[in-house]
Amino acid sequence: MTTFVPKIHQQPAIMNTFLLSPDKDPMGRAIAEFHQTGKARKLRVFSSLFEEDEIPVCQLFRVESQMPPLEQKALQLANGHILDVGAGSGCHSLALQQAGKEVTAIDISPLSVEVMKQRGIQNVHQVNLFDERFADTFDTVLMLMNGSGIVGRLENLPLFFQRMKQILRPDGCILMDSSDLRYIFEEEDGSFAIDLAAGYYGEVDFQMQYGTVKGESFDWLYIDLQTLSYYAAESGFQTELIMEGNHYDYLARLRRIAD
Numbered sequence: 001m002t003t004f005v006p007k008i009h010q011q012p013a014i015m016n017t018f019l020l021s022p023d024k025d026p027m028g029r030a031i032a033e034f035h036q037t038g039k040a041r042k043l044r045v046f047s048s049l050f051e052e053d054e055i056p057v058c059q060l061f062r063v064e065s066q067m068p069p070l071e072q073k074a075l076q077l078a079n080g081h082i083l084d085v086g087a088g089s090g091c092h093s094l095a096l097q098q099a100g101k102e103v104t105a106i107d108i109s110p111l112s113v114e115v116m117k118q119r120g121i122q123n124v125h126q127v128n129l130f131d132e133r134f135a136d137t138f139d140t141v142l143m144l145m146n147g148s149g150i151v152g153r154l155e156n157l158p159l160f161f162q163r164m165k166q167i168l169r170p171d172g173c174i175l176m177d178s179s180d181l182r183y184i185f186e187e188e189d190g191s192f193a194i195d196l197a198a199g200y201y202g203e204v205d206f207q208m209q210y211g212t213v214k215g216e217s218f219d220w221l222y223i224d225l226q227t228l229s230y231y232a233a234e235s236g237f238q239t240e241l242i243m244e245g246n247h248y249d250y251l252a253r254l255r256r257i258a259d
């Protein structure tokens, strides 16, 4: 496999800090329907890389014992004041709260935020991670279910780490899971056919649909550990592999390197 050599990208000056509106929030609608009725229709997923797929909505309501080992590990390691970024139905926040930990959940989805309030999560805000008006600080920033996705594109990583420097308390850490998508490009002989000129192979464009509610398309970043470590180091963070999953997925812990 050829190692991906990061290019010098044109970095965006600022990150988008949008929120979703209820009529463009298919996942939130699915979460709300499942919460209200105990069942849901198909949450359809279209992307630039995979065939049309669907997210089983009940999985968004997984309890701790149903979570993959990577997520259980992240919950165990999370401590102090915890920020659950892109919390969805609040499955991780609820487990942390039940364990007596202090957690704040944020999401850009108005419908998911409403469900989280109804499920009893005490601190919930409809806020975009990159909105600097959200000025709380945390000991642990939790980003799960391919949590690197929220960064969107590789070129956004410097701004992501800049934002983490505002949010993290001294000695704080980020717990993030992701997957190395190189398996998609694996040939029968075990080599990898990755077009390095086409940009980073983990950058995927997604769109979701629930019933007639179709969301806008959005960028979602899958990142391999080596590339993540490279970008983290450039921004003054050190990356530690905590655990590998069984399909090119992993949990990493990132901390600031002392200045």
Ligand code: SAH
Residues within 6 Å of the ligand: 027, 059, 060, 085, 086, 087, 088, 089, 090, 091, 106, 107, 108, 109, 112, 127, 128, 129, 130, 144, 145, 150
């Ligand atoms: N963590 C949850 C949900 C993952 S889906 C779980 O593991 O089940 C990703 C979630 O991130 C969605 O609910 C989406 O609305 C939210 N999200 C996407 N971009 C965001 C951003 N910039 N800031 C906060 N939340 C975001």
